[in-house]
Each structure stands twice: as C-alpha cells, then as structure tokens.
Amino acid sequence: MRPFEYVSAPDVATAVRAISDAPGAKLLGGGTNLVDLMRQDVERPTTVVDISGVPLTGVDELPDGGLRIGALVRNSRLAAHPVVRARFPVLAQALLSGASGQLRNMATVGGNLLQRTRCLYFVDASAACNKREPGSGCDAVGGFHRGGAVLGASEHCIATHPSDMAVALAALDAVVEVESVRGTRRVPLVELHRLPGDTPHRETELEPDELITAVEVPASTAAATSRYRKVRDRASFAFALVSVAAAIDVQDGAVAAVRIALGGVAAKPWRAYEAERVLTGARATEAVFREAAEAELAGAVGLPGNEFKIELARRTIVATLRQLRVEGGAA
Amino acid sequence: MIEVELRVNGTAHRVELDPRVSLLDALREQLGLTGTKKGCNQGACGACTVLVDGDRIAACLALAVQYGGREITTIEGVAHPLQRAFVRTDGLQCGYCTPGQICSALGMLAEADAGMPSAVTEHLAEPRVTLSSAEVRERMSGNLCRCGAYNGITDAIREVAGARPGVSS
Amino acid sequence: MTQAPERVSPPVEPPVVDSGPVVGRPVDRVDGTAKTSGQARYSAEFPYPDITHAALVHADVARGRITTIDSADAEAVDGVLAVITHRNAPKMAEAPKVSLLDLSTMAAGTRVNYLNTDEVHWNGQPVAVVVAETLDAAHAAARLVRVQYEALPAVTDFAAAQGDTKPAKGGMMGAGEAKKGDAEAALATAPVSVDATYTTPPQNHNAIEPHATTAFWDGDELTVHDATQSIDWVRKHLAIRFKVPAAGIRVVATYVGGGFGGKGSVWAGTLLAVLAARVTKRPVRMALTREAVFRTVGGRAPTVQRVALGAGHDGLLTALVHTGVSAVGRTGGNAEPVGSQSQHLYAARSVLIQHRTTELDMLPNTFMRAPGEAVGSFALESAVDELAVELAIDPVELRTRNEPERSPTDGKRFSRQNLARVYADGAERFGWAARDPKPRSMRDGRRLLGWGVATAFHMPIQLPADVSVRLSADGTVLVRSSFHEIGVGAATAQAQITADALGVPLDAVTVEHGDSDQPPAPMAGGSGQTASLAAAVLQACDRIKREALALAGKAPGSPLHGLRPADLRATGGGLFRADVPAGAEHAGETYADILARAGRDHLEARTGSDNRFRSAVGQARFMAGFLNDRRKWVRAAIGAHFCEVAVDEDTGEVRVTRWVGVFDVGRVVNAKTAASQLRGGVVMGIGAALGEETLLDPRTGRIMNPGLGEYHLPVHADVPRIDVSYLDEPDPTAPLGILGIGEVSIVGVAAAVANAVHHATGVRVRDLPVTLDRLL
C-alpha cells in the first residue's frame, strides 16, 4: 500500500471539507473494500478521510412508514433492525447473504453501495482493464468472466456490481442522499450506478467529493412480502452469480404491485422494469412469472463463460416469485 | 506517524503508527500478539478475527488508526469454556485458523444472544435465535478451516451455547 | 550422559504389538491448549529484535528474459534496505541432481535458480526481493520495482497442448504403467462398456497458514523458522544451495499451519528469505502473501483422463483402461499418477494404465493430498458408476463383485482386503438399501436428492525415522524427533505409542518435535509419518526396556532377576511379570526403583544415524527393504464413501447434505484425531467436487484467482455432519499395525458427489468442479 495522509473526520462537515480540499482523497468507511484495493495498488488515494466515527448511525422510521438509514450504519446492525426484519425482509436477507459476519460488522451502508467490482482483471495490475486504466482494453472479455455482466454491458467492460444490499434497495425504490461543499442532493438508487458504455471507469453519478449521508426507503405495500434469493457457488460467503430481490403484493390472485431487481448480471443493481410491466395486473401464475422473466432477459447477451446466467436469472426470478406467492398466500 | 492508544485485552498501549498499518499487523508485529493469524490479508478467511467492543471483525482490513480507544480482545485475552470445548471436540487440527474461529464464535454467540438473524433464519421477525447446526454453520462461514475441522467446531460451539441460560440449541 | 547413537533402520515388517491402554483411545491433542490460546507459534511469529521484512516481485510474462530492472523508486522508499535482483544477488548453487539414495535431492520445487538468472519460466516467478524495516514499506516498494522483459513464445494452454504429450517419467509421485492382456481388444468385444473422458482442473493446497520463513545468519551458521513438512530436506537443501555445512543449519518448524503437500518441497520463499538475510546481514522474515503462495508454490496439476470399462452382463470386468495426461512445468514437476488405484482396485481381466505429461511454461506442480488418486479416482469411480447404470446393477454390488483376490495387474497379495466389508458397513450406516436407482426419483420439496458412492484407496509410504527416547528416574519420558505437527496430531500419537510401549501414563510423556536439532524424521507426506515414527519409537522403547531389565537383572534383590524380556510386560511405570495379575506383590518393579538402585538418573535410546555416511547407508538399505516389501505386498488403506446431495431444481445449486465414510486404515492410534483427519480429507474432497479451481489464464499462464475470495474452499455451511468409522484392525505388515490416514479419505469424494448428482438429476458431469452451470 502506498503512503497517504490520514484525516479522521468527526462529522459530516469536516469530512466534506477534507475531501473537497484534497484531490485524490478517498473516504474510508469500514475499509473492507478500500483497504483491500489499496493493498492491491488499485486504489491509490493520497489522502484518506476516515468517516467511520461520523455519527450517521441511525435507522429512523419516517412518518409515512418509510425508513431513513444513516450512511455509517453497519450492515449487520441494519439487517438486525426490527423494522427492517418485519417490514423490509428483502433488505435484511440481502444484507445477511453478503460477505461474512465479521465483514458485515465492519461494512457501512455508504461503502457497500460504492464497493467496486470483483472482476479478476480489475484487481490484477498486470492485466488490461478499461475501468482501472481507461483505454487499456478489457482482458475479461476473452478471459475468465464467470462473474461478468449479461445485461447492459459493453465491449469495453463487462464487470458487475457486487453488492447484495444495493439490489434490495433498488427493488425498494430507495433514494440516496449525498452531501458535498455544494450542498445536499438526492439520487434515486437505480440511477446511482452507471452502465459502462465507453467510460467504464465512471461508475456512479457521484462526484469524487460527494459523501453519502443516508439512504431513504419509502413505505411500500409490496415490501412486506419480499425476499432476496442469492445463487452462488458455495453455500455461504461467496458473491452472487445471480440474485433476485423481489417484492410482490397479490390481491385475489392478481399482481397488484411488484418490484424486482437483479444482482450479479450488470454493472448496477438491475431493476427489472420489463418483468414488472408484464406482471402488474396479471394473474400470479408460474406461466406469467416465466413470461415476465423472459421479457426481462430478452436483451441479455452472454459470453462463453457467463452465458448460463441468462437462463439462471430467468429461473431464479420465477423461483423467487413462486416462493413469494406461497408465502403471501400463507400470510 | 500517528500516535494511537490501542487498548488490547485490558491493557492500553501507546503506539506510533504509520496509518497504513492494519490492526492485524499492529497486533502481530508491534505488540507481539501473534495469536491472531493472517491467512489471506483480504477479509476472506477469518483467521484474523478479533473482537472490538464485543463485535467480531476482520483485523486484516481494519486500519489500526481507526481503532484507537476501542476495547480490542484477541485470543490472548480470551479465557472461556469454548477453548476447552474445542479441544474436547477436536475442533482443530493445525491450529492456524483456531484463534479466529474462537474469537468469531464468541462474537457470534453474542450476536445470537442479541437476537440477530442470519441468512438461514427462517422467521426473520422472531427476536430469539435458536442455534441449530445450520445456524451455527452459516454464522461461522466467514472462518475457513482447510484442515476441515468444521464438525468439531460446530459441536464445540453448540455445546457451549447450549450450556448457557436463555439460549437453546 | 548421551549414549553413542546406534544406526538401525526400522524393520520393514516389525512384529505387531498389542495395543495398550492408551493407543486407540480418543485422547485430546497434547497441543490443544497451546493452539486454542494463541500460544502456539508458527514460522512468521518468532520475535527477533532487529527483524526485517521481505516481499517478492513476480514476473508477469510466462516466458522471457529480463531486459531492464528499474529499482530506483523502490530503493527510495523510506525503510527499504535492499532490492535484490539477478543483477546484485549473491550466487546460489544449482539444485542438486535427483538421486534415489538421498531423497532430499528431490527437495527443490523447481529447478530455477532464483535471482541468479535473467530467465523467466512462468508468469509469477520471483524476479526481485525487497527487504525493508517494515512490512508495509517492503510491500509498497515491491510494487515500485519496474521490470521489463523480452517475452518469448510460451505454451500456457493445457487444453490446447493435448496434442503434444510424452510418456511420464516415473518421478517422485511414481506414475507407473501397467498392462495385462489386451484391454482395448477386450473393450471392443465387451457386452457392456463405458468409455469417457474426464477432466480435473488445477487446484491449490491453500493451507490457511501461508508459507513463511524467518532466516538469520550468524557467520556461516543459519537458523531458519520455516513453514515446512520436511525439515530435514530444507536443511540439506539449504546447505547445498548456500554452500555451507548442514551441521551449521538449524531448521525449526514446531507448528505448521497445514501443509497437504504444499509445504513438502523447498520453494522460492524459503530460499529467498535465506538469501536476503545473507545480503542484509539481518534477520529476515518472508511471510508470503496469499497471492505469492499461489504464484510460487506449485499445486495439483490439471488432468485429462480416459477411463474405459468393459464388462459382461454379470458385471465382472473384462477390460479396464485408465490413461491420463497431466501438465508439468518446464522447470520441474511430476506426472499425476491418476491410474495408481486403478492398478489394484478391481479384478479386471485385462488392464491398461498409462500416464503422459505435457510440458507447459508454468509453475511446476507438486504433490497435493493423495497425488494421483485424489483426481484419478474421480475418473475411475465415475466410470464405475456409469457402468453400474448401464448394467442396471447397484453400484455397491458392482464394486463388491469385482473385489480382486490378488492385485489384478501383478498378482501381489493385499496386506488387507476389506472392500466388501467397508461397503457393507457403509451401506448399513447410510441406509443405502432404501435407494431407488432411478435418477430424479427422490426429492425434498423443490430439491432433487441423490445418493452416490465411491471407493477410497491409498497406499501409504514408510520412511526411515530417527528418534531418541529418554526415560528419567522420576518416571517421565522425553521423546525427541524432528517430525512435523501440521495438524495431524503427530505429537499426541507418538506420546500415546510411547506411553504404552513403556507402560507409563500418557501425561508422563513429553514429545519434542519440529527442530532439526532433534534426530531427523522423514517428511510429513505419503501418509507415512505416524507409522514411520512408530517403528522407531517402538524400537527405542524396546531398547530402554532391555537396558532396564539388564540393570535389574544384575541386582539379586530385584523381582526381575533372571527374567527374560518375553516374560515381562511394561505397565504401571515399570516392568512386571506378564504371568501374574497386575498389582501382585513382587511381580516387578518400577523404572524409578530400577534406576535408583543402579544409581542412574536416566536411560536413553536413540534409533537412527548420526552421520552422513551412516545416514546414506541407512536410507539406501531402507529404500531397498521398502521396495522389496512393495514387491511382495499391496499395502493400502481403503474406504467406502456414501453421500447425499440436494440439487436445487431451479438453479442447479448442489449442496452435500449427508456423508458416511467407512475406512480400513489398519490400527488407529487416536480415535479422536484420526476421525478428524478422515473428515478433513472428505471436506477437501467436497471442495474439489464442488468449487475448487485455480484459474490459469490460457493466454498468459497467469493465475487469475490467487486469493481465498475467488478460490472457493468449502466453508462451514458447505459441510454437513460427516460420519466416519473404521475397522480398527492392525495391518499385519505395518509397524504397530498402522497404515496411514492422511490421504485415503479424500480419494473418491469427488466421484461420490458427482455420482450422487447424477442420481439426483440424471446429468453426468465429467468435469470438475461440478458447478451449477453444468446442470442447468
């Protein structure tokens, strides 16, 4: 790891100032991604602004039944929050399926959203990678890309976003609140991450000097019957090959409201608007679920090493909805 | 260099630290507490698990400067029936993952006591946790053991968990 | 007083000794407390006041020559003491030529003379070492060493290299050939046959302790703390490479954090730590990063195998063909003897076993737990299952029917023959009778269930071992030998053996190990350490008892006066007449009494050799005896695996839900640690079955997943309760009846899983690992 200047910020104002003062500065939350990447020489901040002590650690209910989650809330604490468990199970499950108990105790909401891809070539400085070094090429396309994207990818980059939590938040219509020296703004979570196009190094809509302060999750009738299904290579402690966050409200056998997002398939948590369109108002049957999944994946493109994800995603969508229908029926 | 007070196993140490130094390296190299192990230095094996204010964390991805003033517990500061249980159930072979398994298990038991759910918890809203074998194995999955002592580890943990009031296994 | 050590090579067929009160019992590990309290020190954990830290710089081309090295930026880093490259490194001698008379000549993992050459032989080869005052400075500076290469054409694609193979040389892992009759012709005319290709990927040991070396020179004397499974090899090899007497080298490895074969050879990290300590004249610690372990320590080679079986409708095999191609490095490595078990396991009327290799410009492979059989059994045991399906015969029944009387290829006798028994026991424990053979016939909700079986087979080796045993007047016993505690409970087992051999309580015995100052022990490999040591320990204890008897015999007042060794039994801390009940008056006396009367404060016996000449003679004699013995017997540990998998019908995710393994491993010294080791093999096998694969980019020869996040070892949640049991009967041809348990249980695991997956889904997966995409 290269040397850097360390600044410990006690509050948002100090942090925001510190990061705007020092170009090349990076915020440090739990450090579980940043420290790892600094050690691999992928991240090379000149200044590290430690925000782990900033008191953005509340999980508060909003008057309309929504939730406001501080950016420094640890993943494990958020998952264990009684309101999250009772009313937004998809979020609790997504968090609990990520990483390990130790890492969830360290990882913060803000850091989790901004963690970087696990593409094998991104973390190896000897490889060509447009994301790490714009214009150098992409070794993943002709190499190992089991983790690669099948939706929204480009010839320049096929990396996926690895977060589980973000997939659940995408399905829940969450909004991210960010702050900088220029003030506060709100970004819908589904717009936070960018697709690669020909600028895969630009991963989010945030400016380098912006700090995530909170995530708001609006109230939703569907969220109570929601679930996160993560498909992976081992039973635990592995990133998703494909994941599905789904929330559904079935009334008299018909879909009254539905939210679906996919993980492991794109450079961002992939909100499945096409599938939602097919489902909304339709009968909640296996055939309709399959039709919705087909519609969502219609534009998917695979490479030899990740083509299987297209069918896997379809099947996982159907399986998740089927299970929710059973649970919803029972409830 | 930054001066930090590291409070480890009840003792305060004033140390001068390069901010790059991980909590793991500070413990092992600076304080000579080599009971905490380094298996990957990437958060992926759990050998470096320590407790900070009772929470288990991966010390390899923690910068030491972030943990000044916090109560850090390493295996050297643990005196718990779980250690004997590991020996009895043979929840170890080479022993290299063992300190991490034990610290992780202690953190995990506290999480379970606090009613925190896991990815295999059937009824999420249920405030009490039953530490079934499946629950223990899921919750301990951040600690790899290449020797494959998993059965013994699970047995040791459930034995100790079951012996405590208020926790069913 | 030290007795002149006597050179004795352990007998190849020592008498079987009845197990005493401690051998066989589930005794707690003697080092359990040290390991659960953080007190056990591993090789990177020995404090030296002025320690320095070393980091490696790895090549990023597969083959080429270094043209320029720019180390100015690295040298400028605060705290950097040296950047060592081929430009400025001291000369190291080449690795020695391999000789069967001195096994330590096989110590080198590769033939590359690191930092003494500008040639690059694989992507990842160390090309520079940075030494600094701190760990962070060393690693930061290593990133700043800029190396340029003239890249040369390289062969790095194993799949594409299948056209260019040659017959395997015997080599260290012993990839032999076997032929009986005309198997191909028999296959062509067999009423029922299967003929398929199976592949297995490269794998890495991934002991949780990464390789680490702490080296310190004092003049020409060297102390090395090394994470090794072969202390004696490291010592001899370092002596050759650094041209100093072995006597001045001390190698210490009290605790090793797992090995599995990966710490059996001498790899770059050890050599370069010692080299760096020479250069800097300071103690150097080289704790390899996980990435550096992947890039500099060989793993299991990838294989492509063909297994063809021909049988009559009665299921009796008429033809068995098992051929394999595995990759070796151009600078070392050995053929994976994938057909090793196929030579002995089933009574086929015609047999053809062949091994070939293809040379790649990559890091040489090495032995990894059950080299050959671990992956060879995947092919063989999958094929047997395929044949069972073809024949519509139960796979357990098919194997039982083909259990041979004598080894089919060479007519040798088996020292034990219990395949049918372990299968019968396993079937009973597992409830196999309830299996409906039809694929997709069993389910649990949306999960398809499948049951599979496979055979485990491994031939443990035996090597010469030296030990010293010292019995003190206070009744305590000290056993010393530089053997390896890599997790198998070696010290515990030898303490148990010693306690029973001398008739003292277990807690009277202390075992010191892991230091070349102790009498030399063989490497911890080939599942041979426990039996090899047991032979030596028994012999030393025998000598102590004889000497005690001789002392007592001289004393007219001793109840032992006039008795012969055969009249006695060692018990109660002394020697007592075997023909009177324990505790009877004047039946014998304690060692304490014998020694007190004789005015001695201890008795000591040492088996083995004390100088190079004797050692060489002893080794040669031992090897001759061992090979002769192998000519007579097939001595193998075997087992039967039964498993259940659950396959998610939607996603193809495979989880192992149940396991029963029944083994025949001869006598078991410690019921607790033995069960753990057997389970450990199953766990590693589950990893190989479902997830493990080292991703070597065929374009560059570079390992792309050199970390534990991306190389998927099994985690807690992947591993169900593993029910292990064993026959626990002594092998009549082995010391104390002990075979070896370190490797047998990984053999067959991947096949059992794949067979169960076939039963669950109807899909036959012939390529490891069995990932879900192969089932969609």
Ligand SMILES: Cc1cc2nc3c(=O)[nH]c(=O)nc-3n(C[C@H](O)[C@H](O)[C@H](O)COP(=O)(O)OP(=O)(O)OC[C@H]3O[C@@H](n4cnc5c(N)ncnc54)[C@H](O)[C@@H]3O)c2cc1C
């Ligand atoms: C072995 C391993 C396995 C893992 N498995 C999973 C998994 O299965 N699923 C999963 O989802 N994740 C997984 N992770 C990733 C883990 O969840 C993330 O590393 C973690 O969530 C990041 O949070 P952090 O607070 O530690 O972020 P940090 O490492 O502190 O920061 C990450 C990035 O976010 C920026 N940042 C941090 N906080 C803010 C803020 N408030 N505002 C703006 N920028 C900010 C930092 O500058 C940095 O660029 C795994 C990680 C490891 C090491």
Ligand code: SF4
């Ligand atoms: S997929 Fe993206 S991150 Fe991976 S190598 Fe290509 S450009 Fe880099």
Ligand code: FES
């Ligand atoms: S060393 Fe920290 S998780 Fe492996």
Ligand code: FES
């Ligand atoms: S005991 Fe060796 S890795 Fe767990």
